[in-house]
Amino acid sequence: MTELWQAFTKALELLVSLNPEVIEIAGRSLRISGTSCLLASLICIPLASLIHFHQFPGKRALINIIQTLFSVPTVLVGLFVFVLFSRAGPLGFFGILLTPTAMVIGQMILITPLLLGFIISALSGVSKEIVDTATSLGASGFQTIWLVLREARYAVLAAVIMGFGRAISEVGCALLVGGNMRGVTRVITTTISMETAKGDFELAIALGMILLFLALIINTILNRLQQR
Amino acid sequence: MMKPLSSIIEVVDLSHSYGEREILKGLNLSIGKGEVFALIGPTGAGKTTLLRIMDLLEVPAAGKIYFDGKCIPRSGKQRLEIRRRISFVHQKPQIFSLSVYDNVACGLRWRGEEKNRIAGKVDHILEMVGLEGYKNRKARTLSGGEAQRVALARSLVLEPEVLLLDEPTANLDPVSTAKIEQLISSVARQHNTTMIMATHDMSQGQQLADRIGVLLDGKLAQTGDATDIFRSPQNEQVARFVGMENIIEGVVIANNEGIVTVGIGGSAIQAVSNCPAAKAVYACIRPEEVTLALSTTQSSARNSFHAKVTRVNTIGPLSRVEIDCGFRLVALVTRISVEELNLQVDREVYAIFKATTVHIMEKGISK
Numbered sequence: 001m002t003e004l005w006q007a008f009t010k011a012l013e014l015l016v017s018l019n020p021e022v023i024e025i026a027g028r029s030l031r032i033s034g035t036s037c038l039l040a041s042l043i044c045i046p047l048a049s050l051i052h053f054h055q056f057p058g059k060r061a062l063i064n065i066i067q068t069l070f071s072v073p074t075v076l077v078g079l080f081v082f083v084l085f086s087r088a089g090p091l092g093f094f095g096i097l098l099t100p101t102a103m104v105i106g107q108m109i110l111i112t113p114l115l116l117g118f119i120i121s122a123l124s125g126v127s128k129e130i131v132d133t134a135t136s137l138g139a140s141g142f143q144t145i146w147l148v149l150r151e152a153r154y155a156v157l158a159a160v161i162m163g164f165g166r167a168i169s170e171v172g173c174a175l176l177v178g179g180n181m182r183g184v185t186r187v188i189t190t191t192i193s194m195e196t197a198k199g200d201f202e203l204a205i206a207l208g209m210i211l212l213f214l215a216l217i218i219n220t221i222l223n224r225l226q227q228r
Numbered sequence: 229m230m231k232p233l234s235s236i237i238e239v240v241d242l243s244h245s246y247g248e249r250e251i252l253k254g255l256n257l258s259i260g261k262g263e264v265f266a267l268i269g270p271t272g273a274g275k276t277t278l279l280r281i282m283d284l285l286e287v288p289a290a291g292k293i294y295f296d297g298k299c300i301p302r303s304g305k306q307r308l309e310i311r312r313r314i315s316f317v318h319q320k321p322q323i324f325s326l327s328v329y330d331n332v333a334c335g336l337r338w339r340g341e342e343k344n345r346i347a348g349k350v351d352h353i354l355e356m357v358g359l360e361g362y363k364n365r366k367a368r369t370l371s372g373g374e375a376q377r378v379a380l381a382r383s384l385v386l387e388p389e390v391l392l393l394d395e396p397t398a399n400l401d402p403v404s405t406a407k408i409e410q411l412i413s414s415v416a417r418q419h420n421t422t423m424i425m426a427t428h429d430m431s432q433g434q435q436l437a438d439r440i441g442v443l444l445d446g447k448l449a450q451t452g453d454a455t456d457i458f459r460s461p462q463n464e465q466v467a468r469f470v471g472m473e474n475i476i477e478g479v480v481i482a483n484n485e486g487i488v489t490v491g492i493g494g495s496a497i498q499a500v501s502n503c504p505a506a507k508a509v510y511a512c513i514r515p516e517e518v519t520l521a522l523s524t525t526q527s528s529a530r531n532s533f534h535a536k537v538t539r540v541n542t543i544g545p546l547s548r549v550e551i552d553c554g555f556r557l558v559a560l561v562t563r564i565s566v567e568e569l570n571l572q573v574d575r576e577v578y579a580i581f582k583a584t585t586v587h588i589m590e591k592g593i594s595k
Binding site: 143 | 320
């Protein structure tokens with residue numbers, strides 16, 4: 001227990017003193033995961049609408065696969081991106097391995113199934129009658145989809161929050177494709193992992209608390225938005 | 229009967245089914261421009277399905293739909309253009325979780341209407357439905373009656389050529405119902421909007437519509453004005469649906485210059501009809517046309533029967549009295565008469581009704 005207490009006071013100390021390295025690491029975590037979540041949302045919202053509003057053979061199987069991929073291990077995604085972008089890999093010529101860009105791509109791949117699955121289920125939560133009513137009032141197909149997205153906005157936002165949570169909290173992919181390079185690809189989770197390996201539990205726990213604190217701030221802001 | 233000059237919507241040989249269940253069975257109907265048409269029928273008769281097909285929400289399994297003389301294609305962009313000239317108020321108002329203003333404005337926005345014009349129109353229509361102070365309210369927080377008015381406003385603001393209404397007052401309290409009915413009839417008068425209204429409330433159809441169609445089991449059993457439908461149903465099913473509680477089987481014994489005598493067991497009823505003798509018929513009498521009295525002296529009615537009360541059932545201000553006068557008859561009388569005549573089981577009374585109130589229906593033309 002004393003260890004936890006010490007870690008807690010140290011975390012407060014690091015936060016209050018605005019320790020430059022901690023700020024930098026936390027900032028990078030936010031930037032990378034925020035970018036990956038934003039980009040994944042931009043892809044997944046239209047894509048999920050497309051899947052939800054169209055009937056095609058294999059739709060059920062597709063949704064089943066998407067849901068299965070919720071549990072894809074983060075290291076597996078890391079490995080996949082690593083192989084893809086390694087110098088000998090098919091996309092090696094981009095030379096982005098061990099950069100934040102690779103981490104963004106990895107996290108996007110990681111959270112895409114989650115976003116797709118939960119946005120589809122958010123859209124399914126809007127009754128068929130709403131769709132009919134919009135159609136009756138003269139909405140085109142695109143206008144109907146836009147209305148349904150607005151009707152489902154809270155559930156869609158929840159899906160995005162969940163995606164962001166998974167992105168900022170994962171370590172396997174970030175470590176594998178980023179390499180935890182100080183000042184370049186070092187983020188909160190990779191630092192926690194490294195400090196733990198070094199035996200510096202206090203800093204590790206302190207960083208963990210900072211991560212949760214960041215998540216708390218973001219969730220509070222998003223919840224405020226929801227209530228408007 | 230009023231024949232519309234030119235039809236705005238016409239359906240020809242319309243059939244539709246959901247899975248195994250056949251909902252519409254070769255239905256034909258033509259609605260004139262500016263006409264207010266009420267579609268009455270029991271639940272499950274296919275009223276909603278017919279409206280959905282007319283609103284182009286569904287493609288019928290078979291049959292054609294004409295709008296303003298043109299046949300509507302089964303798919304393609306033209307359907308959206310035509311749908312934008314029609315508006316459909318669904319039975320359960322589906323209010324979008326937006327403000328009242330945005331709910332009413334959305335149809336206009338979808339049509340690319342200019343912002344200032346939208347504001348003007350929305351304000352005007354909200355005032356018309358009595359919701360002018362509710363613009364910024366979240367529409368989901370409204371009561372049932374208010375929500376129904378928002379739904380109606382949302383359709384009316386589009387100034388549609390055809391307004392489809394599915395049970396516009398189902399589940400509403402009497403005050404809200406009266407408001408909605410008033411709105412419907414004032415819009416029909418002012419804008420000459422064609423309206424097709426599904427309702428199971430026959431009196432509503434009678435009040436608001438120029439013409440009524442009785443939809444039974446996927447087919448239009450009868451169309452006509454209110455008097456036609458309520459006084460002269462064409463067959464037994466329609467008669468039962470429009471509240472002809474007394475449907476008595478008999479045979480025409482004689483026809484004497486338009487006054488027929490119908491033999492029923494040992495009794496005879498007189499009615500106005502040109503049905504020839506020896507025909508098997510139903511004699512139909514609305515329960516409110518049967519008067520009960522202690523003597524027959526004051527009445528000029530041709531039919532009077534000595535009867536015994538078998539049951540008295542009071543519902544609100546009226547009592548439904550079942551009597552036996554050789555055949556079973558139901559009379560609807562006021563509670564005051566029940567008290568004055570001391571109507572109770574086994575009480576002996578006279579049942580009196582005029583020959584003109586008896587509707588004679590030939591047997592075997594049903595279905």
